[in-house]
Amino acid sequence: MKNKIFHTQDLCFAQTCDALESSAEMEIYMKVVAAIDSFKGSMTSMEAGNAVKKGILAAKPDAEVVVKPLADGGEGTVDALIEGLGAEKIPVTVAGPLGEKVSCYYGFLEETKTAVMEMASAAGITLVTKKDPLRASTYGVGEMIADALKRGCKNFMIGIGGSATNDGGIGMLKALGFEFFDEDGNDVGEGAAALAKIEVIQTENKNPLLSGAKFQIACDVKNPLCGKQGATYIFGPQKGVTEEQKEQVDEAMRHYADVTKESLDCDFADCEGAGAAGGLGYAFLSYLAGELIPGVELILQATGLEEKMKNADVVVTGEGRLDAQTVMGKAPAGVAALAKKYNAKVIAFAGSVAPEAKVCNRAGIDAFFPIVRGVTTLEEAMKKENAMENIAATAEQVFRLL
16 A cells, blocks of 8 residues: 555544554654744844754754745835745835935735735835924825836735824825815825815826725724824824824814715724824725735735645744733734644744743743853844854754654
């Protein structure tokens, strides 16, 4: 009888199968899926995953090891998916938050006509040296989307964390052809200062390529657009909104929502996530029929990770630092939850492990391990070649036990 191959998790079933003459005829192997978030400033997601694969194969040469990119929808998401899914990197020059030109890029998947973007690359807080929320605009985000539309993109995955803006997304919408006028018929301008001036909204000249486009927005923020829990009060201060400006800017945001409701016959101001990125979440919901999805969930869908996990024995995940925050919607916790759906063991590796990281064990991570070996400086530990060597060596030793 010809030898058959089974995963270790299938062994019990195999031993009871009448078709088998003896367990000696079986070749047992292990399937491992590695999905590790980037170690910021050190290893990309795929570099970490491939280093772990090297370590696993040193201990288990016959193992099947599948490496998938991982991110949480925030910084590093585009890079992870470009590298992990083979997307084309598209460089563009767009308007920055305060109107200056900035160079950025997005990922383009030709086969599925999908664009992967981070709004922060065009309108992020790291792009401004002096915060000015009354002027800061999302116009460059719209320019990125318009560029992708010209390339034939119909599907968009966009992370909206790290914004410098509080403009309700009108900058992005203007770049896509939506028009906002004051009572005299003049363009209202840019930034939060423009919101109170809006009296007329026209959609007739919106980019025709938007027809049929699907927008999935990585969003872990639950805040509504307006009010004490809204965009301005909660996130405005980190973008430069002063205590004295909060009420006025929030009222302007409410005015914008009221005119939008009247013009478009839709009301998303109180929806969870509407207040994300200074109201950009609201713009996607109201004007582009966007869907707000938790970042990790969106990335796991995009990478097809669940399909690879269905018959995995072990799932490996991790990030630069494991701590109590890991279980609060971060990527490794999302991977662990998915792995437990298929009864896989979950191992996590990290550059550093906080004492409170033990909460990860209750979130589906069976065991976690720091990768730093011996006394070293942070600078040395974070060097790419050292980090990759360390995570590979740690993986090898762990898998010698399995």
